[in-house]
Structure formats: structure tokens, C-alpha cells
Amino acid sequence: MKSTRTVSMLAAVAAVACMTTFAVVPAAQAADQAGTVTSSRSFPSYSVARKDLTVEATSTSAEADSNWGSTENLNVPHTQSQAEKDAAAAEKAAQEQAAREQAEAAAAASRSAERQTLSQSSDSDSSASSDSTSSGTTISAPAANASADALVAYATQFVGYPYVSGGNTPNGWDCSGFVQYVFAQFGISLPRTSGEQATVGTAVASIADAKPGDILANGTHAAIYIGNGLVINAMNPVQGTQICGLSVFYSSYSIRRVL
Template sequence: MSQTAPIRSHRKPRRSASKMAFRAGVAGGVFSTIAVAGAAAPANAEPVTETTLEMPTLGSLDADLASAVSASAEASQQEALDQSLAAQENAALKKAAADAKKAKAEADRKAEAERAEKARAEAQERASRTATRTSLSAKSSSSDSVGSSSSSSSQVATGSAAAIVAFAKAQIGDAYISGGTGPNSWDCSGLVQAAYAQAGIDLPRVSSSQSSMGTSVSLSNLQPGDILYWGSRSGSYHVAIYVGGGKYVGAQNPSTGVVERSLDWDMPSGAVRIL
């Protein structure tokens, strides 16, 4: 480089006085405008405040979503539980109805079987009485039966037997009522029990127990005061009192009441002697 060459100055060029004056005027005008606007504003005007909208955070959204999912799951579980309980109740009701129907059918079947068995037993008893009646009728045609019949006709009750027979005959014409024990209505065992009470003998209340007492005797060897029974000895369903002369007194049924009948009117199954 030539020693005589001019050296470039590094200082910034000075701004002209006119430009600086212009800029100062503009700035002054702006500040003046701001000052005038501030003076013109009301003294009690509230300062303008900024409103900031807060946006939900990501953590809050996750918590709300989890709570909603949990509530939905609990509702679904409760609904499922309710449906399960309702199904169980319906099943229990159906089972109870089926069991009741089955029990009723079984009870009806047993009742029908018992009725059939009772009818069969009564038919057998009637057949047995018919056979006995036929046998006695055949015997009555013989001379031995005639002699026995004459002896029976002449039977006279004495002692305790007389009291029993007299009481039984005194009730002829009274009504028959199931469970009746007097004084004006009787059932078969109630009459027998009351008659024996006249002789100071305490008998059981029911016919099956009365016919189980004493000693079994043959129908061809009866004495006044003997107890006649129908059915088996330990399971009789009817009883009466033999009063002599081939007759008995008993509370038969609601339509006849207390009556006196001959043995062949309804042949008894057997007899017992307690005196």
C-alpha cells in the first residue's frame, strides 16, 4: 500500500442536524398525545385488567377419564349382580313350585292308595261276615243249633253284666255323633265305655283299644255284657254290647243312632269278655 494513500475512517458518519431535529419533533408529538389522552381520561376509571383463561392440564383430564371409567364399570357390575339375583330368585320360585306340585301329587297318590286299601279291607270284612253268617245259618238248621238258640234266648244278665246291659238298652233311640260320649248322643266306643263305667270298669276311649282287652270268645259262646267288634281285634272300627238272646245294642251310624239288632243283621268279626 502506498504510504500516501488515504486511510478509510472507521467512525460512523454523523447524522445531520435536520434529521435529528425531525426525529425529536416526532417523538415530542407522540409523548404530547399520550399526555393529553391521559389527562382527558376520567379520574375514577378502573384500570384495565387482563383476563387469563386457564386451560385444564393433562393430568386433570386423565383423572376425570379414569373416574368416569370406574363409575361405568361399577354400574355394569351392579347391573350384572341384580340380573344374577333376579335369575336366582326366579329359579328358586320355579323349583319351589315344582316341589310343591310333586309333593301334592305324591300326597294324592298316597291318599288314593289308602282309600283303595281301606275299601279292600272293608270288602274282605264284608265277605268274611257273609261267610260267617252263612255258616251260622246252616248250623241253625241243625238240632244242636236249635238247642243252642233256645239256650241263648233264655240268657239273663246278672251282676255287673246286668248293669251294663240295662244302661245300653236305656240309650236306644239316642243320636249317633262321632266323638259323642253322652248323655243323649254317642258314638260306638263312647256308648260301650259309658256302659262299662256303670259296673265300675274303666275302658279305653277308642274301639280298637276296647276290643284288645279281656279274653277273646267265640260268637257261639257269647254271654250278656260281652263286647262285639267288627274288623280285626287290635284294629276294630266298630264295637257294640251283646245283650243276650242273639242281640246286641250299639251306636250304629248317624242315620240309625243307638239301636238293638240281631247278630245276623250285621255279623260281628269277634267278641271279647272282660267281666
């Protein structure tokens, strides 16, 4: 009887345990379905604490009057802006223009002084064997024979004589005025302008066929050929009358022979 009662009690306990198990599982599943996640993570334990945790935060002291420099002491290259470059270029061009104007003014003043001296001097005899310019330079009379070599020899003595726009005498001439004057001393009358002088006499085919004494001319310049690719000509107010190469002609030209 007693053993029967004991078995009944054990069975009741087992039944209660089973009911408890089934009650817990659905509750866990319900919690999982509601989006609740439970996790656990274990970390290793440390028995020794780290030292020198602030080693990277150490600082260095400096004297209160220490000089660490400033941005003014930095050697930084200076790059000009486009506006600064344009301003510098304009200033340089202005300086060059001023220098040219000063040189031209000096040349004009020199020519003016020469003309004033000429007006105060007495006229020379046109039949004399030699003439003198206002600067006192003696001009040799042209040779009696009107040969090309004589004309070139006569023309080359005028190197350094002044350039005067519109002039046609040793006291000042322009390019065509110089050519006209030289040929006039040999009894040859030429037109006044370079464009007209480019049509006189006989045409020469090329510079390879040119001879000393030929006239080289176009609409803007005229010169006398002296051989070896050189001409004598009145160039400009600064350079005056000079011997130079054919590069003095910036465009094509005619070669004319009158002797």
C-alpha cells in the first residue's frame, strides 16, 4: 500500500516536470518570434593591468622666449599672376619706346643744329672741285667720267651722313633723295620717289646679274648697289646713311641700270 502511494507520487512529480518543460519551450519560441535575440560572449580575463597608457601624450616644454620663426621667414617662390606679367611686359615696351623716341629726338636735334650752321655759313662756289657740308666734312667732287665705278666711289663717302625725311642734299636726305642726289652729280636726272626710281633705265633680271652702280628700289625704299650683296642707302633718322646687306629691303625690289 505504501509502495503504491510512493509510485503515484513519483508519477505526479514526473508529470509536473513534463508540463513545466513544455510550458518553457513555447515561451522561448514566442520570445524568438517577437524578434528578441539573446546572446552571450565571454572575454578572456587579464590578471595584469597595462602600464604607460599615456605614453603617446607626453609633451615637451620650451622656453617662453623661444623663436620658432614665422611665415615671413619661409623661402616660398613667388609666382606672378597673368596680370602682373602683362603689367611687366607693358612697362618694358614703354621703356623701349621711350628709348627709341629719345634716340630719334637726339638725331633730330643734331640735324637741326647742322641746318642752322648751314644757314649761317656762306654759299660755296658750285664750280669748285670740292664742297663742304655744314659739319665741315669735305665732299670730293665726282669724277669727270660718268662710270659706275666712279659713281660708287663717290656715293660711299657719304657713310654717316644724316637722314632727313624729304631731304635730298648732304645736309639731310631720305633714301630716294640720296639716290637722286648722287646720280645728279653725274648728270643723270632721276625721279624723286623710290617707286618712280624702280621704273627708270633698264631692268636687271636678278641680283646675280646686278653690277655696282645699279639702283635697287621698290615702293618704300631705294639704294645704290655697290657689289658683293651690299648697298649704300639712307636708312633712318638713327642710323643715317650706311652700307648694309640686301635685308634692308623687307619685300621684293626692282634692279634698274642707268649707267
